Amino acid sequence: MDMVLVNLIDGLVTGLLLFMLSSGLTLIFSMMGVLNFAHASFYMLGAYFAYQISTYVGFWPGLFIAPVLVGLIGAMIERYGLRRVHQYGHVPELIFTFGLALLMEEVVQFFWGKNQLPYESPKILDFTLFSIAGNAIPAYKMFIIFAAMGIFLALLYVLTKTRIGLIIQAALRHPRTVEALGHNVPFVFMGVFGVGTGLAGLAGVIAGPELGTFPGMAALLGSIVFVTIVIGGLGSLWGALLASLLIGWITTFAVAYNVAFADILEALGLSRPADLASSAWRDLWTLTMPQIGPILPYLLMIIVLVFRPYGLFGKRDL
Amino acid sequence: MRTTTKLALGTALALGLGATTAMAGTVKIAFIDPLSGPFATTGTNGLAEFKYAADQFVNSKGGVLGGDKFQIVPFDNKISPKESLIQLQVAIDQGIRFIAQGNSSGVANALTDAIKKHNRRNPNDRVLFLNYSAVDPALTNAKCNFWHFRFDANADIKMDALTDVIKANKKLKRTYLIGQDYSFGKAVAAAAVRDISAKIPDMKIVGNELHPIGRVKDFTPYARKIVASGADDVITGNWGSDMVGLGKAVIDAGFKGPIYTYYAAATGITRTFGAAGKNIIRLVQEGNYNPPASKAVDQYVSGFKAKYPNKDITQARIANVIRMLKAAMEKAGTDTDVVKIAYAMEGMQMDNFWGGKLLMRAKDHQMIQDVYITVHTDEGITHPLDNSKYGLRTEKVIKMAGLNSPTTCKMKRP
Numbered sequence: 001m002d003m004v005l006v007n008l009i010d011g012l013v014t015g016l017l018l019f020m021l022s023s024g025l026t027l028i029f030s031m032m033g034v035l036n037f038a039h040a041s042f043y044m045l046g047a048y049f050a051y052q053i054s055t056y057v058g059f060w061p062g063l064f065i066a067p068v069l070v071g072l073i074g075a076m077i078e079r080y081g082l083r084r085v086h087q088y089g090h091v092p093e094l095i096f097t098f099g100l101a102l103l104m105e106e107v108v109q110f111f112w113g114k115n116q117l118p119y120e121s122p123k124i125l126d127f128t129l130f131s132i133a134g135n136a137i138p139a140y141k142m143f144i145i146f147a148a149m150g151i152f153l154a155l156l157y158v159l160t161k162t163r164i165g166l167i168i169q170a171a172l173r174h175p176r177t178v179e180a181l182g183h184n185v186p187f188v189f190m191g192v193f194g195v196g197t198g199l200a201g202l203a204g205v206i207a208g209p210e211l212g213t214f215p216g217m218a219a220l221l222g223s224i225v226f227v228t229i230v231i232g233g234l235g236s237l238w239g240a241l242l243a244s245l246l247i248g249w250i251t252t253f254a255v256a257y258n259v260a261f262a263d264i265l266e267a268l269g270l271s272r273p274a275d276l277a278s279s280a281w282r283d284l285w286t287l288t289m290p291q292i293g294p295i296l297p298y299l300l301m302i303i304v305l306v307f308r309p310y311g312l313f314g315k316r317d318l
Numbered sequence: 319m320r321t322t323t324k325l326a327l328g329t330a331l332a333l334g335l336g337a338t339t340a341m342a343g344t345v346k347i348a349f350i351d352p353l354s355g356p357f358a359t360t361g362t363n364g365l366a367e368f369k370y371a372a373d374q375f376v377n378s379k380g381g382v383l384g385g386d387k388f389q390i391v392p393f394d395n396k397i398s399p400k401e402s403l404i405q406l407q408v409a410i411d412q413g414i415r416f417i418a419q420g421n422s423s424g425v426a427n428a429l430t431d432a433i434k435k436h437n438r439r440n441p442n443d444r445v446l447f448l449n450y451s452a453v454d455p456a457l458t459n460a461k462c463n464f465w466h467f468r469f470d471a472n473a474d475i476k477m478d479a480l481t482d483v484i485k486a487n488k489k490l491k492r493t494y495l496i497g498q499d500y501s502f503g504k505a506v507a508a509a510a511v512r513d514i515s516a517k518i519p520d521m522k523i524v525g526n527e528l529h530p531i532g533r534v535k536d537f538t539p540y541a542r543k544i545v546a547s548g549a550d551d552v553i554t555g556n557w558g559s560d561m562v563g564l565g566k567a568v569i570d571a572g573f574k575g576p577i578y579t580y581y582a583a584a585t586g587i588t589r590t591f592g593a594a595g596k597n598i599i600r601l602v603q604e605g606n607y608n609p610p611a612s613k614a615v616d617q618y619v620s621g622f623k624a625k626y627p628n629k630d631i632t633q634a635r636i637a638n639v640i641r642m643l644k645a646a647m648e649k650a651g652t653d654t655d656v657v658k659i660a661y662a663m664e665g666m667q668m669d670n671f672w673g674g675k676l677l678m679r680a681k682d683h684q685m686i687q688d689v690y691i692t693v694h695t696d697e698g699i700t701h702p703l704d705n706s707k708y709g710l711r712t713e714k715v716i717k718m719a720g721l722n723s724p725t726t727c728k729m730k731r732p
């Protein structure tokens with residue numbers, strides 16, 4: 001039972017980190033129709049910037065400066081890159097962001113090298129908050145939980161309670177009408193792209209010390225972020241949150257318990273083949289849950305797509 | 319006009335080529351390893367160590383056999399066996415007779431087969447394979463051949479040494495094995511299970527699992543399982559970011575016992591572990607320089623650091639490759655006849671630069687040397703790694719590890 005609690009907390013941390021990435025991506029996609037392949041690269045950029053800043057002035061200033069820098073870069077890329085490509089349709093946009101992802105990985109390696117960087121959590125959070133059955137819960141994990149929760153509430157407030165949120169939501173559905181009412185829709189787009197990439201940068205700043213700061217960190221998360229927003233429903237903040245948490249818990253619990261497929265199959269009344277080595281099903285009989293853990297989110301995505309093609313909280317068809 | 323230019327160019331080229339082949343007094347060693355792509359750091363670091371060793375032990379000491387100099391010629395194999403075979407052919411065509419390779423046993427397996435074939439078909443330009451790092455036991459067992467020499471302790475010898483140390487530590491009762499899900503990770507786990515059950519009957523293996531290689535975002539759930547299993551120590555063959563991720567997660571989860579590893583040092587790993595890994599991360603390796611065994615070792619490491627500030631001596635054995643090759647050439651009285659050199663190297667004994675002795679076992683061409691268990695710490699470190707305060711301090715030395723280890727090799731000699 002203790003382990004369930006520990007895994008719930010770990011899954012929550014993973015899920016909330018994922019949420020910080022997917023919230024920005026889902027906003028950008030629903031508003032501009034741009035599948036931003038480079039989104040995870042902004043996350044990586046955030047971690048590297050924050051590392052560089054932390055070597056001069058420590059972790060905390062980096063927490064605020066790095067996301068702003070990443071957001072500014074994101075806004076500039078939207079203004080001078082994506083907006084020009086936009087008129088040629090979706091495929092050039094896709095290729096543009098794809099190229100951007102490759103470029104950023106090379107740039108990062110050019111400046112910081114291929115090795116993992118010693119980017120560490122701040123000393124003040126470098127202690128064990130509490131232990132459950134010998135399992136330490138570091139204070140930094142709690143910090144991640146609270147930071148992500150704060151971001152979610154702030155986003156929710158801005159989107160639903162403020163005038164800016166009203167315009168964003170309107171621009172989401174009827175951009176022409178909003179433009180006719182005198183609002184600068186391209187500017188709104190640039191702002192959303194900047195804020196979205198800035199959020200990804202913030203996720204990088206926070207996740208860098210926890211998951212490691214190295215050139216492969218973007219590729220590791222790149223595909224799972226898309227899975228998250230598809231499951232959650234494009235454009236839905238609540239959907240992104242729920243899907244992130246689901247994926248966080250699924251991947252954590254899959255690894256945590258060594259459930260063997262042989263047990264499940266036997267429970268279903270199947271009998272183990274006498275000669276397993278020559279059986280066509282030997283792979284199925286020897287599989288364990290931790291081995292297939294990484295593909296479970298993709299399985300979930302397919303199930304969701306089959307039964308609710310617009311995602312859990314999505315409002316329109318894909 | 320154009321023809322004249324072409325003619326002039328052609329002549330220049332021919333002269334240039336002629337000059338390279340005719341340049342007597344150079345022993346070329348092909349260095350076939352990844353110099354681009356994700357493993358480039360390891361490859362370029364090894365290349366620097368080879369160049370430095372050649373300068374220090376041969377070229378600055380008047381060369382070999384009255385003045386012949388060693389030259390290391392780099393070939394990028396992008397860690398692909400296929401690419402390695404192409405580069406091998408290029409090297410042979412350039413007249414190179416000594417092939418050094420180390421990263422990835424998959425590549426080494428491909429090269430040793432290709433070299434065996436080449437030497438059988440081309441008795442006039444045979445080559446030697448100096449395997450400085452690939453540790454797959456098969457290379458000196460089932461797949462052994464006369465042309466292959468391994469200078470690192472193989473995975474079985476290292477595990478044997480490691481389990482000796484674990485056995486001597488009476489506090490360790492429960493071991494957890496975890497590794498990357500591919501051939502090397504499986505080999506480490508299999509060797510650990512075999513050695514522990516044979517040597518330490520009251521040791522319990524409380525976990526034996528493989529995780530997807532390079533695909534794990536967060537090692538925390540694995541770390542929780544390790545802590546919950548009540549393990550006293552962890553053994554892993556992980557490398558790269560999988561090593562750092564696993565190590566950090568396990569330490570963060572409150573694990574205090576030793577984590578025995580093969581590759582948890584340098585290329586950013588030591589710096590990243592920093593204070594968190596102190597007295598927890600341990601390595602099994604074939605040489606160490608904290609404390610330095612002699613003044614010469616001290617100067618050698620300092621000299622390397624001065625020349626390559628962003629690199630480290632990570633593969634002590636490279637110094638021994640160069641030293642033993644030179645000694646074998648001197649003993650054979652030739653630096654071109656590789657058969658004579660190989661016979662000279664077989665069974666050769668000499669002092670190990672890093673302390674102790676070296677023996678190139680004749681029956682399987684496996685180097686027998688002292689194996690070290692070292693600990694990641696900042697105390698008593700003369701030469702730290704990664705430009706940090708931390709480095710590896712020798713904790714235990716297993717003298718001439720694996721001297722009587724069995725081999726299935728049936729060496730066929732020319």
